[in-house]
Amino acid sequence: MxxxxxxxxxxxxxxxxxxxxxxxxxxxxxxxxxxxxxxxxxxxxxxxxxxxxNKMEVPELAAQMFSSRDLQANLVAGNTDVLAPPLKEAALAGDLAESLSILRAGLAAKPDLLSLYSDVVFPPLVDIGHEWAAGNLTVDAEHLASRTIRDAVVRLQSSVYRKPSNGLTAVLACYEGELHEIVLHCIASYLQAEGWAVLNLGQSTPVDSLVNAIRRRKPQLVAVSAHLPEHERRFVRAINQKVFPAAHRLGARLAVGGPEMRSRFGDRLRADFVSESILDLETIADPRHCRK
Ligand code: B12
Structure with a gap:
């Protein structure tokens, strides 16, 4: 490109x-x-x-980047999932510039951030996780690849069109102990593109600090991500007795997400949304349902 x-x-x-x-x-x-x-x-x-x-679809812009005719044809047809394998390769090589170009190509072919994340960004991460768990990928290789993808997602923000401010604020955080933060960067970019102001507190945020941030910043949306809450009962108590009341006192909506979040915790958590997919953000972040 x-x-x-x-x-x-x-x-x-x-x-x-x-x-x-x-x-x-x-x-x-x-x-x-x-x-x-x-x-x-x-x-x-x-x-x-x-x-x-301007909601223009210019897949040729994306296709220009690749010499493979097959890839070009797929991009012109809007099939951005073909970019997942090249992204995985670039990430494993620690090639940030190439990873960023691939994400830009995806955005040019289909200007929809949420599909870019679920079709292009997440599959290589899941693959890398499987390969690490199966002992086929060393920890250093896994760290380099996931860090490269994280940095590319963050840098992509400068190529993302932001709607004018909608006057709404979101506070994002990983639950305490939680280091898997890539999804939060994706959520932050999406919300900013939709006109939100975003405060991303990042990895392993202590629950009391999250509650303080909610009280101080008075957001309209609080989004918490948790992969592996070590002590399930403590996690449920923290959300139900601390985070949810702090958010609701201010009229903010609370979304709690993570793998198997619904099946593991769905009926136990006090939250407006319990989610296992970033695609739910379209509903979660719909400004029509937020207090002004
Ligand atoms: C990168 C990575 C790491 C990095 C994280 C770096 C970083 N800066 O984020 C590091 C090296 C730190 C790491 C550490 C560990 N990891 Co790790 N990691 C991964 C890997 C490869 C990718 C994670 C990722 O970003 N996935 C992509 C994102 C988008 O997926 P996601 O966060 O789950 O989000 C999806 C949903 O859950 C949902 N979602 C999540 N949050 C939210 C929030 C809201 C509001 C909404 C709407 C939706 C939503 O939306 C997304 C889908 O649309 C995964 C593999 C995998 N399958 O994900 C393993 C994986 C998650 N890790 C795993 C493990 C075991 C660990 C460690 C325990 C390893 C160890 N022994 O030290 C530690 C735990 C650290 C901790 N305390 O949190 C396992 C978890 C297995 C399990 N379920 O028990 C996995 C699945 C690997 C595997 N196949 O075994 N890891």
């Missing part, structure tokens, strides 16, 4: 006249930098944000 487009390149890519591209740039619809000679140059981040903002 090119990193910088000239006005002519961009016009060709978007099937418009060069003068249209120049007008968009002059009216501020798409940002560019100028060369010393005054020519417009459009960084890939601006191009992808512009394409998302």
């Amino acid at each position: 090119k990193r910088i487009y000239s006005s002519r390149d961009l016009a060709e890519l978007l099937s418009v006249n060069e003068s249209t591209v120049k007008r968009w740039s002059d009216t501020g619809y798409i940002s560019c930098v100028r060369t010393k000679g005054g020519h417009r140059r459009f960084p890939i981040q601006s191009v992808i944000r512009f394409v998302q903002e």
Whole structure:
């Protein structure tokens, strides 16, 4: 994928006249930098944000990146799941630049963050987890790969179009002891793209600190992620007796998510949403149901 487009390149890519591209740039619809000679140059981040903002599907932008005809054809058809194996390979090699390009390609082919996460980002992580558990991948290889994916997800934020602020705030946290935080970065990016202000407290947040943050920041949404709560009863008590009352006192909605969260804890947890999938965020973060 090119990193910088000239006005002519961009016009060709978007099937418009060069003068249209120049007008968009002059009216501020798409940002560019100028060369010393005054020519417009459009960084890939601006191009992808512009394409998302205007809900344009430009799979050719993604296809340009790959030489394999099969991959190109799939991307043009919107099948972004074909990007999962190359992402896994790049992550295992610790290649952040390549991982980021793959995510950008996915976003260009299908401008939908939640499907990018579930079709492209999560499958390699699950595979890597299986291979580690089966003893086929060393801990250092697993750490390097998951860290590369995490960093690529974080860096992708600069290519994500953000809707104007909706005036809502979300507080995100991993339950205490919990180190699996990649999903929180994904949730943060999605909410920011939807116009939320996000405070991501990250890995292993003590319950009392989470409660303090809720009281201080008065969010409309609290999202907690937990993979492996060591002491199940303590986890249920912390959510039911501390986090839920703190959130509800302020009219905030509480979402608790993690693998098998519904089947393991669904009927025991006091929460507005108990979720096992990031795809539920569309409902969880629907601003129509949030207090202003
Ligand atoms: C990367 C990784 C790590 C990294 C985490 C790095 C980081 N910065 O996040 C490190 C190295 C720290 C790590 C440590 C451990 N890990 Co680990 N890890 C993984 C791995 C490979 C990927 C995790 C990940 O990001 N998955 C992708 C995300 C998106 O999945 P997810 O978080 O579950 O989210 C999904 C749902 O749960 C849901 N969801 C989750 N939270 C929320 C919240 C909301 C609000 C919503 C709506 C939805 C939602 O949405 C997502 C799907 O759409 C997984 C493999 C796997 N299958 O996930 C193993 C895995 C989770 N780890 C595992 C284990 C055993 C461990 C350790 C105990 C290993 C050890 N002996 O030390 C420790 C525990 C650390 C701790 N205290 O938390 C096991 C867990 C098995 C189990 N269920 O008991 C797994 C499944 C590997 C395996 N196949 O065995 N790990």
